[in-house]
Structure formats: C-alpha cells, structure tokens
Amino acid sequence: MKIVADKPKMLTETPLHYCPGCTHGIVHRLVAEALEELGKVDGAIGVVPVGCSVFGYKYFRCDVFEAAHGRAPAVASAIRRVVNPDNLIFTYQGDGDLASIGMAETVHACTRGENITIIFINNGIYGMTGGQMAPTTMPGEKATTCIYGRDPKVNGNPIHMCEMLATLTGPAYIERVSCYDVPHVNKAKAAIKKAFQVQMEKKGLSFIEVVANCPTNYHQTPLESMQFVKEKGCSFYPLGVFKDITKEDK
Template identity: 50%
Template structure:
C-alpha cells in the first residue's frame, strides 16, 4: 500500500483536543492554541499543565487543550492561577490565557499584582483591540479613533484615554523575568510568537518566575473587515502603536 512508504510529517498535537472550535474565520485564537499545544508537547509537560481560561472569546480554551483546565471569572485569571500554583508549587505548570478586556480592564489589579509578586506563571495575553465575545465593543487596547459598537464615532482619546500598552506597563515592575510582544498576522510573526511562548513556558518549568507574552491578534468579525484585511490591519494599525519585540529576558 502507498501508505507504507508515507512518512508522517505533520499531526495534530496531543495537547490539542480533536474537536471543532467555535472561533470565527480569521480569528487568531486557533493559531495561538495550536502553538501552545505544540509547545506543551515539545516540552513533554502535557500531564503537568493546567490552563486557566478567561472570560472572553477564549473562555472555552479548556475544551480545546487536552490539559487540565480552569475557568476564571472575568479578569480574575491571575488570582485563580496564583491559587492553583500556590497549591501545586512548581510541580505543575499554569498557563494563564487572557484577552484585552480581561487583562487590562476588569482585571488590571490582578494583572499588576501577580506580575509584581513574580508568580511563577506564564501569561498569554491576546490583544485584538476589541471585545469579541460580547459583540465588538471598545477594549482598553482599542486604538484611537477605532470604531467599535461602543465607540461608533471612533475612540475619542479625550473621553476614553489612550489605549494601554501592557508590556510597557508590566516592564515598570521589578519581578517579571520575561516580557515580549509578538503578533500572529504573518508566518514570520507566528514563528517569533512560538519562540517567545516557548521561552515563557520554559521559564516557568525551570522555576524562573513570571513571564508575559502579549500577542497582537486578529478579530475580523469584531473589526467588521475581511480576514485578509485583518492581517494587514494588525501590521498597519496595531504594530505602529504596539511595537513588537522583547522588553525583558532575564
């Protein structure tokens, strides 16, 4: 048979559950989930990993990743993860997956203080400049003049302030060991994201402390544009305001 000579060059990672996900076409979450699953597999930590999912589009992340999972109330993922980590210590690896509303609006206090304590966690911050799950409302990271359901005339800086840059803010704290901003809008950027996530997970496994990876991601549905245009919008609109790169690597 032909298959006898076939060589398996690509397979679904063991850490990814074989089920259809609910994400929209062109959404970045699927890419990021797969990167995480590959990293978990490569590191051989699937059986010792716990993911904390936020409230937001990725609330169901625990159904897609074949690791133990925990839901957290909106914004509370770093606190929930702290509780889990303090029980298991470094024998278990806790990945904290959060969106922009979760991490930078309702959960700002939890974000800052978990970072400041240097909790040995890996924070995966998906920034798509919009509230996706609730239908496209303004996020703390929505760009100036960006039109959303709750900023129909564009985000007015005078009323709502400038979008918050998470990496730069976290970078003012002493404890974090790794801070990097990446994007998943191109193959090149996806590969860089994988590298950063890998480092952020490795840091935790080695007990080095708090790692923070911000990922600029696409929400074509929330932005009201085509998936292909969404890739470009990340490049042309988001990256100029949210510069990619490593902020800290100790």
C-alpha cells in the first residue's frame, strides 16, 4: 500500500489533548510541515505558552521551553542572544497569553525587531480556564465573564494585534490567516512558511495570527464553530498581510 499522507516527523506520537474540532492540531501540523520543508527542524527551539497549548512541549519534536503566562517573547528574545543565529526560534501563543497578560512582552519583542517568529492563535476566548472573555472577544460575543455578550461600554473594546503591531518599525512580516476551510489552511501554511523564511534571512520579527475556533467554549459543534470563524471572526479580524518588508525592499 502506498502512503500518500503521513504525520510530520516533527510531531511526536503523543496524542493531542485538544478538544474535537479545535484548530490547534491543524496549526501544530502546519508549523511542523513548514519547518520540515525548510529543513529547519534540526536546531529549532519552540517556546510554548500558558493556555490550551501549554503542553506544546509534548507535541513538537525539538527543544522547547514552557514559558510563564505571556512571557514567551521575552524568553525567546534571550534564547536568540545565546544560541547560534541559524537556530530557528518560534513562540506559539494564544490570545490571553499574547494580547492580555503578555502584551508588554509582545510589543517590545516586536519593536526590538527580534529575529524570531510568533505564531498567535486568536480564538477570542480563554479556552483552558473555561471560556472567560479574552482581549480579542468580539462585541456581542458571549463568555463566562460577560454572559450577555461583550459590551464595549462595560467590558471595554477588543484588540486588533496585527493592525497595532504593523505600526511598529521592528516587525518584518505580519499576516493574519485562518483555518476554517482547506484553501485557508493552505494559505495559513504558506504564511507560516514565509514567516520562517523571513527569520532564516535574518530580516527580523515575523508574526502570524490565526483566527481560530473554540467549539467547546462557543458551545457549538465543530462545524458551527468553523462557520462562526468564517462569518464573524474573519469579518471582525480581516485576513491579509499587514506588513512585509521583503516587498518594501524591492
């Protein structure tokens, strides 16, 4: 029998703990595939967050740091100083981690222009702790700490990270993607691969936001949650490239 598709070698045999229908598994795979195709698995260093992907160190077959909540960009900045410049370094963070408690670390690693890649999973909710409001929860979207839906007058406004970070000098490449259908999964992979390439060329910080889902805490079926991401998520958080110095160079 001919094998036409297989698990990337960079992913371990440990079964993923993610809920059925969650797109973390897809993005893990895309990161692994991109690194394998670029020949950068050897020497790669991951920094995983606190949140649903806290167990990332069990899944990626490379050296991994489990960072304190929100601090992955600071941890990665220091690793960048210590290791060989050719070692590829990526952080993998959720919205509570990156855009709330770790906002200072995110903004400052970006503005310093650290030669690292940040993979940002934005599903607009605190998944692991049970569905509380995130910094990216959309107006009207329900969460356990805004049970009638986020009211900007009461709960404040959500944050658009790509748009904000694109105002900084440091980042080299910023793109927002999603994984709600196959064409978008393919686009997301191309974006992640480009982000790693930017790092390999020592051009500075690359930042990929994935508009993702959380069927469990949205109280939706996996399919409904994908539809929600497509219709609501991606219209509030428009997909596209927000910064690309490789284009500006030309």
